[in-house]
Amino acid sequence: MESSYSMECKDGTAKIVLTGRLDAASAPKFQEKLRELSAQKISNLVFFAKDLEYISSAGLRVIIFAKQKLGADAKLYLIGAPAAVLNVIKMSGLDNFMIVQDQYPG
Amino acid sequence: MERKTFPAVLDNLEGMIAFVLEHAGKVGFSKEQMGELRLASEEALVNVVRYAYPSGPGSVDVACGPVEDGRGICIEISDSGIPFDPLSLPAPDTNLSMEQRKIGGLGIFMIRKIMDKVLYRREGARNVLTLYKNK
Numbered sequence: 276m277e278s279s280y281s282m283e284c285k286d287g288t289a290k291i292v293l294t295g296r297l298d299a300a301s302a303p304k305f306q307e308k309l310r311e312l313s314a315q316k317i318s319n320l321v322f323f324a325k326d327l328e329y330i331s332s333a334g335l336r337v338i339i340f341a342k343q344k345l346g347a348d349a350k351l352y353l354i355g356a357p358a359a360v361l362n363v364i365k366m367s368g369l370d371n372f373m374i375v376q377d378q379y380p381g
Numbered sequence: 382m383e384r385k386t387f388p389a390v391l392d393n394l395e396g397m398i399a400f401v402l403e404h405a406g407k408v409g410f411s412k413e414q415m416g417e418l419r420l421a422s423e424e425a426l427v428n429v430v431r432y433a434y435p436s437g438p439g440s441v442d443v444a445c446g447p448v449e450d451g452r453g454i455c456i457e458i459s460d461s462g463i464p465f466d467p468l469s470l471p472a473p474d475t476n477l478s479m480e481q482r483k484i485g486g487l488g489i490f491m492i493r494k495i496m497d498k499v500l501y502r503r504e505g506a507r508n509v510l511t512l513y514k515n516k
Binding site: 351 | 391392394395413416419420423424427430473475476477478479480482484487488490491494
């Protein structure tokens with residue numbers, strides 16, 4: 276599957292649909308996409324991860340950077356992530372700092 | 382062990398991982414374990430690509446073979462870059478929030494979680510990282 280990251284921002288909520296792989300090769304493209312958020316006031320960052328097959332530490336790092344930029348008040352959602360992706364998120368302990376759900380808004 | 386040499390650049394990452402997974406497939410790992418082996422391989426290889434050769438181009442050797450009577454795999458990743466023992470990195474504090482996180486160490490931390498055994502040795506002018514995983 277082609278890796279792609281499409282984003283839509285409205286009323287302080289950024290929705291990002293992740294597909295394919297979020298690895299060292301594709302993370303720079305993803306980071307570039309998230310940079311578009313820096314000019315906006317975002318309080319909810321929602322990752323739709325149903326079609327995300329794989330994530331590595333390079334992908335996790337981009338998510339951590341994004342959260343650091345947005346600040347402590349911004350909420351981060353991970354929606355519909357498959358087990359393989361969720362396991363990596365849990366391994367890193369990041370599941371404690373994001374809202375992991377099957378559906379959005381929940 | 383079958384060995385293959387790649388230029389240590391990110392563009393070759395997929396080819397290197399494919400080489401590992403081809404051997405893992407022969408051992409008969411589950412789909413989930415194949416995903417884990419992809420992750421451990423990526424983390425180890427990206428470290429070499431990013432940090433081993435700060436002053437110019439270099440190469441990375443990937444060697445794979447079955448161990449434990451075919452019940453496991455051995456992956457050996459070696460380079461002739463600057464001496465670096467990734468196992469010397471402190472484990473990241475996974476209880477820290479994203480705001481408090483420092484960058485670094487997460488990749489090797491995940492390698493150690495996934496693999497059964499991880500060894501580093503400096504052999505002459507080479508860094509050799511050996512990863513083992515059983516089914």
